[in-house]
Amino acid sequence: MIAADVLELSAAQAADAIAAGSLSAGELFEAYRARAGADHAAGEDGLNCFTWVADDAPAQHADAPASVPLAGVPLAVKDLFCTEGVPSQSGSLILEGYEPPYTASVVRRLQSAGARLLAKTNQDEFAMGSSNENSAYGAVRNPWDRERVPGGSSGGSAAAVAAGLAPWALGTDTGGSIRQPAALCGIVGMKPTYGSVSRYGMIAFASSLDQAGPLTRDVRDAALLLSHMVGHDPCDATSLSFPHAIERPSAERLDGVRLGVPAELTGEGIEAGVLDAFRAALAHAEQLGAQISDVELPHAPHALSAYYVIAPAEASSNLARFDGVRYGLRAENPSDLLDMYTRTRHDGFGAEVKRRIMLGTYALSSGYYDAYYGRAQRVRTKIADDFRTAFEHVDLILTPTAPTVAFKLGEKTADPLAMYLNDFCTVPMSLAGIPAISIPCGLSAGLPVGLQIAGPAFSENRVLDAAYALEQSLGFDGTAARV
């Protein structure tokens, strides 16, 4: 196979070709390494997807690539996953050059299944952001339009996959950080049920919400990658045994599948072009035999408020560890211990991270705890209850993934609240801990629109099957401009 053809293969096709002996894992790795390396070397003139790219194909799986399910297919990994001996900076200056002494469980699991570490991807600092403009290592550009954001916080992963710089990538999703960039870059992104993937070795943002998931070119790749990610890990007490195997999706029809459309997330605040593409996708679903009905999520409009209390509160606690003592940056010439803490954190954290630490500290502080954090946790209960009730009537819930298509770089950086509204449709599922996928469902003004499909806890196979059937029917051409 010549190099250009190799890059057209989905990750699953590439793995099959390697297993069949028609493609060499080493050649595949080199083809991607050259592309990713060129983007990395181009700096601001490229997409700035990567914070690190492998010099050579890792040797550990090269001997018998066909004997493992992922067959040596290269994998790009979001910067916040710890990778032993490889910079893992979570997009932050405070961890510049940090090389962890161990590798995150989910990355190890994928490496054991045959994935090879191609690159680490740029991200919003500590996964806080919806545009990837909060990275200490520069903004990522959207391959569909270089003047626009790729979404965030897994913006580097999404842009790399959309531009064909990596066959697939790992991301993390706390309030939409896989699904929203997948939507804005025209690819597939899935947040699994909370607890299904180990968080051990993921540099934490908000521990009750953070989940790792795949960013891929198509739904089958998402299923394949996820199938090798899930499972209990003794190192993460919140990780669960996934109750069944993640299957290869194959549904061609949606006969008898009950799809719910919540008015609360499909009306006010959603751009007209996004709603048009969403409604067109609903028409496809109906043609495939699905029954579509209205469903109520009465507390969903309050999810964003609850999220922007809970996530910063957890972040303010998680990020207390960055104090200049054990790793990372330390401010120069501290006068005493407190001076070292406070100046290290001032110098090392970016504006958005400081804002969230302040917000979370305020919400947890004496006198405000009940009014903010306590109430937000009760809202979270109501949101989970809403979904439980809705899933008594429908199998899956459909919404747009993001209220808008990719916006211009710099357009929302001056207004944090406007940026937070990007997460309007994705945050409710995060608070409820349920799985949700974003698949591209069309274009608006020449830019991709994402369709979100959510299901009850552990319904990943049903979500993936519906996503696959719709993907085939929609026929979205995911080949963004290959840079």
Add this chain to the structure above:
Amino acid sequence: MRATVIGRDEVLHVARLARLALAEDEIEPMARELSAVLDHVARIGELDLDGVAPTSHVVGDAMPTHPALRPDEPRPCLAREVALAQAPAVADGGFLVPSPQA
């Protein structure tokens, strides 16, 4: 609802709690931005939440779970030199920090 107003003193108080130094020119924007976000999130104050239990975590609250606690048994851990390898300052096999009171 009354607009939330976070003033300079409150910003400095919270920054002290967060162990975060703020430059003079960061204080006013922080006050303004925190006020705007808190104004938005204060909408949850409108909801009737009497008798609603809080959810701190979906695992355990709503999903099948493993025993959260493992047996408390010694396990292998990082070697000292590995744990110290990324430290900004090291002395006598430990992390070196400035005195709490210089």
